[in-house]
Amino acid sequence: DYTMYTSRLGQTTLDGSRLISNQPYLGSMFKSQNASTWTSEQNEDVKFKINRCKFTENTEGTVVLVNDVVPTKLLGLNPITTTSGSADITINHRNHGMHSTSNNVTIAGVASGTYNGIASTNINGTYTTIKNIKMHSYQVTAQNSDAADATGDVGGETVTVTRNMMYDVIKPIAGVIQPPGTELSATLRTTTGKTLEGSETEFSLVTASKQVAVDLNEDYYMTxxxxxxxxxxxxxxxxxxxxLSMSLKIKTQTGDDNISPIIDTSRLSAHLIRNHLYNPVSGTTPDFVADTAKSGGSSSAKYITRAISLANEATSIDVRISADVPSTSEVEAYFRVSNADDARDMKDLVWTPFNTDGSPDKAVTPTDDGSFKEHQYSVSSLAPFTSFQIKLVLKGTVSSYPPKIKDLRGIALAV
Structure with a gap:
């Protein structure tokens, strides 16, 4: 309940001390009998009182936001692969973000029972090391070295695992109102990750002195x-x-005691972008598959054109791209050809690298400034063909510096 007071010109104040001689504010009071038709009352006005905050002038306010617990991941159907006679089990887990053997992982949700000879109690649990790490899988040794008696995929549909959230680009999201005359800035403190098979060290929280300035609601590219x-x-x-793995410190400052920036704590999040980029090497990459294989090469970043049919036979291919290739990255090009007499499907043919290793015809100076340069890949004196296909493979030792490609052009020639 509340009481509303009004004043009318010519009447006395409530305490009877004086006459009301003028309206204190611009504007008019409106009255209505039916809440739809309103009539202006020129000689009467409403009494009101406004309360406002009084901020400390020229003083910096700071709020520190930290990451929440990363939720566990529900895996797909039968995500665990066993091998007969082995206690090593493979966890098929996309984007797990755990790229060193020192990672810890907790597996849960495997229903009670035995799976290809391994008891569920020897699958569920916490593991302090992982091995045979791939982009979307890793292995652990079943507890008590419980070995499988069959090979296959098991686990059911309720398996959950812990994970790291890896990223190369971050966009800190915050709902803010920043009136003129106020200041608002943000700094980000992060934890180091590791490119798959890279040389970086995981789990190092950068020092406070090395936290970086970021703009809220804008992409920030990590180094x-x-x-x-x-x-x-x-x-x-x-x-x-x-x-905690990540913290965002937001600072505000005002030069007036009646105004301040506003941060909406119900609209806080972070968008993370990860590049699927690494440099697989025969002998060190688990289950290495060369990019010359007809399918399933170990490299994770590829672009493959559709098979291109020709009206006339050709014997040469000339491919050109505009590419931004940092010093830690490379772009390899491959081709495969077929002719009308070849009964095999194009997808059943192996790939052939340009220049024997997929490199450009001429070495191109790396570009660490974001500029694009032309790369040319060519081959001649091939057996006559009437169809060809091109594959570009993107590799790098630091996932935060991926190569970028545009303006792909390819032509088949009869020379």
Whole structure:
């Protein structure tokens, strides 16, 4: 309940001390009998009182936001692969973000029972090391070295695992109102990640002095991969009694006591982008498959054209691209050809690298400034063909610096 007071010109104040001689504010009071038709009352006005905040002038306010616990991931149907006679089990887990053997992982949700000879109790649990790490899978050794008696995919549809959230680009999202005359800035403190098979070290929280300035609601490109670690990795692998993988510090300042920036704490998040980029090497990459294989090469970043049919036979191919290739990256090009007499499907043919290793015809100076340069790949004196296909493979030792490609042109020649 509340009481509303009004004043009318010519009447006395409530305490009877004086006459009301003028309206205190511009504007008019409106009255209505039916809440739809309103009539202006020129000689009467409403009494009101406005309360406002009084901010401390020329004083910096700081709010520190930290990451929440990374939720577990529900895997697909039968995500666990067993091998007969082995206690090593493969966890098929897309984008797990765990690229060193020191990662910890907790597996849960495997229903009670035995799976290809391994008891569920020896699958569920926490593992302090992983091995045979690929972009979308890794292996652990079943607890108690429980070995499988059959090969196959098992686990059901309720398996959950912990994970790291790896990223190369971050966009901190915050709902803010910044009136004129106020200041608002943000700095980001992150934890190092690792490119798959890269040389970086995981789980190192950068020092406060090396946190970077970022713009809210804008993309920020990292110079090396970063992670938001799973809770078990934060606890077991990061120094300190309680470490968090990421923090965002927002500072505000005002020169007036009646105005301040506003941060909406119900609209806070971060968009993370990860590049699927690494440099697989025969002998070190688990289950290495060369990019010359007809399918399934180990490289994770590829672009493959459709098969291109020709009206006339050709014997040469000339491919050109505009590419921004940093010093830690490379773009390899491959081709495969077929003719009308070849009964095989194009997808059943192996790939052939341009210039024996997929490199351009001439070495191109790396571009670390974002500029694009032309790369040419050509081959001649081939057996006559009437169909060809091109594959571009993107590789790099630092996932934060991927090569970028545009303006792909390819022509087949009869020379």
């Amino acid at each position: 090396a991969p970063r992670i938001v670690a799973s809770q078990i990795n934060e606890t077991n692998e990061m120094s300190g009694s309680k470490s």
